[in-house]
Amino acid sequence: MNDSMRRAAAIVLVILGGAGLWWAGSGAPASASANDAMVATMAAARERAAASDARLKGASRFEEGGWIYVHLEGDPGAMGYQHGYLLAPEIEDGFAAVSTGMMHSTERDWEFFRKAAHEMLWPKIDAEYQQELQGIVDGLRARTGSKLDVDDIVAFNAFEELPDYYVPWLNKRQKAANAPNLKSPGNCSAFVATGSWTKDGKIVMAHNNWTNYRNGERWRIVFDISPKNGYRILMDGFPGVIASDDDFGINSDGLMVTETTITQFEGWDPNGKAEFVRARKALQYAGSIDEYTKIMLDGNNGGYANDWLLGDRKTGEIGQLELGLKAYKLWRTKDGVLAGSNWARDPKVLKVDTPEFDPGNKESSPNARRSRWDELLKENKGKIDVALAEKMLGDHADTVEKKEDANERTLCGHVDGSPRGVKEWDWQPYYPGGAVQGKATDATMTKEMRIMARMGHPCGGDFLAKPFLAAHPEYAWQEPYLRDMKAGPWTEFRSGQSPKE
Ligand SMILES: [Zn+2]
Numbered sequence: 058m059n060d061s062m063r064r065a066a067a068i069v070l071v072i073l074g075g076a077g078l079w080w081a082g083s084g085a086p087a088s089a090s091a092n093d094a095m096v097a098t099m100a101a102a103r104e105r106a107a108a109s110d111a112r113l114k115g116a117s118r119f120e121e122g123g124w125i126y127v128h129l130e131g132d133p134g135a136m137g138y139q140h141g142y143l144l145a146p147e148i149e150d151g152f153a154a155v156s157t158g159m160m161h162s163t164e165r166d167w168e169f170f171r172k173a174a175h176e177m178l179w180p181k182i183d184a185e186y187q188q189e190l191q192g193i194v195d196g197l198r199a200r201t202g203s204k205l206d207v208d209d210i211v212a213f214n215a216f217e218e219l220p221d222y223y224v225p226w227l228n229k230r231q232k233a234a235n236a237p238n239l240k241s242p243g244n245c246s247a248f249v250a251t252g253s254w255t256k257d258g259k260i261v262m263a264h265n266n267w268t269n270y271r272n273g274e275r276w277r278i279v280f281d282i283s284p285k286n287g288y289r290i291l292m293d294g295f296p297g298v299i300a301s302d303d304d305f306g307i308n309s310d311g312l313m314v315t316e317t318t319i320t321q322f323e324g325w326d327p328n329g330k331a332e333f334v335r336a337r338k339a340l341q342y343a344g345s346i347d348e349y350t351k352i353m354l355d356g357n358n359g360g361y362a363n364d365w366l367l368g369d370r371k372t373g374e375i376g377q378l379e380l381g382l383k384a385y386k387l388w389r390t391k392d393g394v395l396a397g398s399n400w401a402r403d404p405k406v407l408k409v410d411t412p413e414f415d416p417g418n419k420e421s422s423p424n425a426r427r428s429r430w431d432e433l434l435k436e437n438k439g440k441i442d443v444a445l446a447e448k449m450l451g452d453h454a455d456t457v458e459k460k461e462d463a464n465e466r467t468l469c470g471h472v473d474g475s476p477r478g479v480k481e482w483d484w485q486p487y488y489p490g491g492a493v494q495g496k497a498t499d500a501t502m503t504k505e506m507r508i509m510a511r512m513g514h515p516c517g518g519d520f521l522a523k524p525f526l527a528a529h530p531e532y533a534w535q536e537p538y539l540r541d542m543k544a545g546p547w548t549e550f551r552s553g554q555s556p557k558e
Pocket of ligand 1 (some may be wrong): 518
């Protein structure tokens with residue numbers, strides 16, 4: 058080993074946020090360590106070049122309360138590059154966990170999803186989001202030398218819509234024999250309230266994200282997005298994904314947005330525009346409930362069909378957009394509360410878009426939580442504020458058993474504790490899924506671009522992977538990706554926040 062190589066190896070430094078490379082020299086055989094040193098030198102050179110890229114100007118990252126906060130700004134390509142660069146380790150990790158789940162549930166290989174992304178989704182993605190997605194690939198590759206390309210990243214961004222909406226539609230169309238029993242997901246408990254329902258008469262909005270713990274433990278990003286065009290955005294999200302996707306976000310024109318997914322929704326339009334693109338676009342460009350609705354309807358592909366809960370802090374009005382594919386309905390009020398827990402309620406949407414869903418089954422997770430929202434919100438009419446909303450997100454009242462018991466029927470979901478699972482979503486008994494994090498905000502906080510967020514179960518309970526897997530070997534396939542999900546504190550985040558504060 059010569060001196061220059063030694064010097065080169067010595068300059069390998071931990072680059073950013075603790076993820077980096079190292080070289081241990083003296084103990085290893087000469088040839089192996091020389092090779093390691095060369096690889097490390099190349100990686101260091103690549104990271105130095107990436108770190109000095111002008112596109113990173115203004116971007117930043119810090120961690121707090123179990124969340125990773127990133128600030129992205131500028132034109133779409135630059136914001137993508139910042140996203141890919143700042144979250145590179147988390148994107149690689151999240152991609153591995155998510156893509157494994159997509160292949161496992163659908164029994165399709167990754168090439169299938171790449172093809173769907175390339176041929177079906179990409180041509181209909183607006184140019185600015187194509188640039189942002191390509192930017193993510195560029196930033197990621199510059200930082201880590203990743204081999205992921207834009208088809209991988211587009212398929213990954215569509216992880217809520219391709220496996221559970223497109224594939225079942227395709228299986229039915231192809232009359233696929235022995236097709237897996239795929240169900241649209243049931244993500245979340247949420248409400249938005251206004252007028253006489255809240256303490257200050259203004260809007261309060263809250264949401265907890267229900268998903269499998271494998272993905273949910275990784276759903277820990279707070280995105281502060283300052284785009285060249287459109288409104289400033291503060292939202293939670295998943296590393297590598299351009300929409301919030303669970304969804305919870307506010308924008309600088311006062312729009313407040315969340316949703317819960319429609320259980321047993323069926324349908325897909327291959328000529329439509331990806332849901333993750335429409336959802337991101339609507340949060341970036343809509344300043345009113347009407348504008349939001351218009352963007353979501355434009356090119357509706359049926360993917361990740363949700364009941365959108367909306368608020369406009371400028372008018373105090375709230376809305377619920379039940380967005381089926383064949384039908385949809387918009388309710389709105391300046392004095393009321395709109396709650397969601399994965400059920401549709403418009404008779405037409407129920408009939409044409411969710412033919413299997415039974416609104417009369419009081420014991421199902423969506424309907425039991427619907428009853429609980431009704432009782433809890435009525436009990437607290439006129440008292441609802443952000444602090445109370447945080448408590449509600451951690452509620453464990455089971456309306457069927459009429460007792461406290463964290464399970465699939467409680468607003469704070471713990472399906473890993475349920476011998477019933479959730480058959481409507483094809484979640485088997487003790488499925489490792491439920492509420493994985495929570496967020497809340499109100500009109501005043503939205504004006505100041507602030508939200509509260511808690512990572513992990515909103516009740517504060519921890520999920521521990523090792524004892525769970527020991528007790529439930531049927532989920533052993535998740536072992537490489539299933540991690541502990543420990544609850545953090547309720548933490549405030551705001552636009553333009555810096556790490557020192
Ligand atoms: Zn809980």
